[in-house]
Amino acid sequence: MAAAINRQWLLASRPTGEATASNFRLVEAPLPEVADLKEGQVLVRHHYLSLDPYMRGRMNESKSYAQPQPLDAVMIGGTVGEVVASKNPNFAVGDKVVGMGGWQEYALVDGTQRGVLQKVDTTHIPLSAYLGAVGMPGVTAWMGLTQIIEPKEGQTVVVSAASGAVGGALGQLAKQRGCRAVGLAGGPDKCRYVVEELGFDACIDYKQHPDLKSLSKALKDACPNGIDGHFENVGGLILDAVMLRSNAFARIAVCGMIAGYDGQPLPMANPQLILVNRMKIQGFIVSERMDLWPAALKELGTLVATGKLKYRESVAAGLASAPEAFLGLLKGRNFGKQLVKLI
Amino acid sequence: MAAAINRQWLLASRPTGEATASNFRLVEAPLPEVADLKEGQVLVRHHYLSLDPYMRGRMNESKSYAQPQPLDAVMIGGTVGEVVASKNPNFAVGDKVVGMGGWQEYALVDGTQRGVLQKVDTTHIPLSAYLGAVGMPGVTAWMGLTQIIEPKEGQTVVVSAASGAVGGALGQLAKQRGCRAVGLAGGPDKCRYVVEELGFDACIDYKQHPDLKSLSKALKDACPNGIDGHFENVGGLILDAVMLRSNAFARIAVCGMIAGYDGQPLPMANPQLILVNRMKIQGFIVSERMDLWPAALKELGTLVATGKLKYRESVAAGLASAPEAFLGLLKGRNFGKQLVKLI
Numbered sequence: 001m002a003a004a005i006n007r008q009w010l011l012a013s014r015p016t017g018e019a020t021a022s023n024f025r026l027v028e029a030p031l032p033e034v035a036d037l038k039e040g041q042v043l044v045r046h047h048y049l050s051l052d053p054y055m056r057g058r059m060n061e062s063k064s065y066a067q068p069q070p071l072d073a074v075m076i077g078g079t080v081g082e083v084v085a086s087k088n089p090n091f092a093v094g095d096k097v098v099g100m101g102g103w104q105e106y107a108l109v110d111g112t113q114r115g116v117l118q119k120v121d122t123t124h125i126p127l128s129a130y131l132g133a134v135g136m137p138g139v140t141a142w143m144g145l146t147q148i149i150e151p152k153e154g155q156t157v158v159v160s161a162a163s164g165a166v167g168g169a170l171g172q173l174a175k176q177r178g179c180r181a182v183g184l185a186g187g188p189d190k191c192r193y194v195v196e197e198l199g200f201d202a203c204i205d206y207k208q209h210p211d212l213k214s215l216s217k218a219l220k221d222a223c224p225n226g227i228d229g230h231f232e233n234v235g236g237l238i239l240d241a242v243m244l245r246s247n248a249f250a251r252i253a254v255c256g257m258i259a260g261y262d263g264q265p266l267p268m269a270n271p272q273l274i275l276v277n278r279m280k281i282q283g284f285i286v287s288e289r290m291d292l293w294p295a296a297l298k299e300l301g302t303l304v305a306t307g308k309l310k311y312r313e314s315v316a317a318g319l320a321s322a323p324e325a326f327l328g329l330l331k332g333r334n335f336g337k338q339l340v341k342l343i
Numbered sequence: 344m345a346a347a348i349n350r351q352w353l354l355a356s357r358p359t360g361e362a363t364a365s366n367f368r369l370v371e372a373p374l375p376e377v378a379d380l381k382e383g384q385v386l387v388r389h390h391y392l393s394l395d396p397y398m399r400g401r402m403n404e405s406k407s408y409a410q411p412q413p414l415d416a417v418m419i420g421g422t423v424g425e426v427v428a429s430k431n432p433n434f435a436v437g438d439k440v441v442g443m444g445g446w447q448e449y450a451l452v453d454g455t456q457r458g459v460l461q462k463v464d465t466t467h468i469p470l471s472a473y474l475g476a477v478g479m480p481g482v483t484a485w486m487g488l489t490q491i492i493e494p495k496e497g498q499t500v501v502v503s504a505a506s507g508a509v510g511g512a513l514g515q516l517a518k519q520r521g522c523r524a525v526g527l528a529g530g531p532d533k534c535r536y537v538v539e540e541l542g543f544d545a546c547i548d549y550k551q552h553p554d555l556k557s558l559s560k561a562l563k564d565a566c567p568n569g570i571d572g573h574f575e576n577v578g579g580l581i582l583d584a585v586m587l588r589s590n591a592f593a594r595i596a597v598c599g600m601i602a603g604y605d606g607q608p609l610p611m612a613n614p615q616l617i618l619v620n621r622m623k624i625q626g627f628i629v630s631e632r633m634d635l636w637p638a639a640l641k642e643l644g645t646l647v648a649t650g651k652l653k654y655r656e657s658v659a660a661g662l663a664s665a666p667e668a669f670l671g672l673l674k675g676r677n678f679g680k681q682l683v684k685l686i
Contacts, residue, residue, distance in 0.1 A: 268611035283618035
């Protein structure tokens with residue numbers, strides 16, 4: 001069944017400024033023999049590795065909501081795959097599973113710990129979707145929308161990184177609730193996709209609006225009734241421009257500030273608008289509300305299975321390609337959910 | 344009863360930068376004769392005028408949550424006084440009332456409009472307190488604390504402008520709920536008062552900490568368990584320092600940003616902390632939740648009547664002194680609730 005070796009990407013060093021390929025190191029580890037599995041353990045062969053912006057934050061030493069990724073350890077990451085060996089009665093060889101297997105081809109998992117490995121049904125939902133629209137990114141969008149933005153029918157909801165896994169789901173969930181959905185994305189192809197494929201009402205190419213005045217004007221045109229809710233993945237200029245166009249009682253869910261991941265200052269230009277517009281700005285982490293995941297996954301799974309929630313994947317081939325694909329993701333070179341196909 | 348004239352302060356011009364005395368103009372208007380009162384009208388002689396920071400915002404033309412104060416009209420302001428003539432069955436001569444009578448000695452009020460004039464009981468509560476601890480400032484503190492900060496027993500709550508009408512109430516209400524209350528105020532006298540008279544656990548003299556590093560260190564010392572809730576009256580450096588010391592899930596109620604009222608830029612240095620600490624930052628206006636006032640006033644009135652909520656007043660003498668007292672308030676020269684005594 002398993003090959004004799006398991007290739008892994010370790011974090012070799014922490015970035016100073018931009019992350020680079022030299023921050024990662026590819027190593028080969030021996031695969032455990034089936035006979036060596038301990039009671040409760042499951043050996044999973046990964047089909048897909050998920051690459052997500054949050055990983056950049058974990059590479060830093062600095063204080064954040066999570067422990068930093070340890071040096072010389074396998075990079076953290078969501079994975080889907082197939083059970084290839086099991087000493088756990090809850091998992092059989094051939095089961096499809098989703099977990100946090102990391103940047104490696106196989107993972108040996110203690111299946112007795114609740115929630116570390118979930119069996120998934122691929123009858124109506126592709127396996128890879130459990131890393132995107134029906135996984136952490138989709139739940140992230142669902143949580144920001146339903147718990148912080150709480151949009152009413154007819155309101156306008158804006159999302160940055162709109163062609164990505166989270167942003168794309170956010171806008172479509174807002175449309176499902178009768179809102180006007182407006183995206184921000186980089187380049188005409190992504191913007192066209194966001195409107196024509198995902199069904200957003202409008203999408204602004206932020207690369208055409210490099211200053212606050214221009215971007216604010218573009219938002220005004222795209223949001224003639226102002227902005228009631230915003231889901232922030234980027235921060236910086238985009239957040240400033242959205243605040244200028246926000247209505248009274250606007251809600252901003254802060255999911256990411258990718259513009260500041262390399263350590264550059266990222267001041268908010270006009271915090272007075274929080275008062276002037278009686279805004280709520282709230283940060284959240286999807287993994288801190290596990291109680292909400294079942295409701296989120298139920299809605300997301302139904303929408304994907306019935307074709308009502310669309311998504312796109314950027315698939316890099318082979319574990320070796322993971323660092324370059326990840327660095328491209330941080331620069332917006334991906335188009336849709338960034339995955340690495342391992343098999 | 345009434346004198347033949349009613350002196351009034353009008354807004355003569357809008358400030359460019361700092362407000363100055365020349366922005367106001369004192370005029371004399373004729374007092375209506377009792378016989379001229381229309382059905383429902385009440386003539387109130389003001390005992391006290393309230394001066395509050397929000398008035399500075401109203402002097403600007405720029406977009407804000409409220410209509411700007413019109414030029415050449417009587418300056419807006421809360422007042423308490425006594426009914427001196429009435430053609431309204433709900434108000435009798437001699438009744439003590441609170442309302443928004445403005446910067447003038449008398450006000451002719453349409454008493455049929457709900458809420459514009461409220462009778463108050465001065466048996467256990469001094470009349471002037473209805474402009475402070477048992478009025479708009481007290482309710483503002485109550486609302487920010489109970490609706491946004493929502494502190495749990497044992498948590499640490501910080502408030503800027505802690506010796507003022509709002510800040511003083513905020514800290515005492517937090518203490519009532521079993522919290523550690525930490526204030527920021529300008530100068531050793533105010534800080535001593537905040538701790539020794541109002542019962543805060545600590546008070547930081549922000550004038551001794553003119554930069555972010557120093558202020559952040561002072562907050563660390565005063566808040567050994569970090570900051571769970573903050574009530575912001577000032578903005579700028581204070582908000583930045585509080586954010587640096589905030590715990591996970593900290594809540595910041597934004598009531599004022601007096602540091603930016605003159606139009607100077609007031610950027611937030613580290614909005615990334617909203618995400619890192621999963622913070623909630625929310626602006627609010629006390630007049631937009633009139634449904635909450637009865638509950639707030641009930642608690643505040645009981646606390647004042649029983650001596651459990653303390654406050655201090657800065658009283659300027661005579662209507663003529665209003666502009667200078669107001670400009671002093673904006674510079675923190677007041678000590679406690681700023682009033683103008685008119686009778």
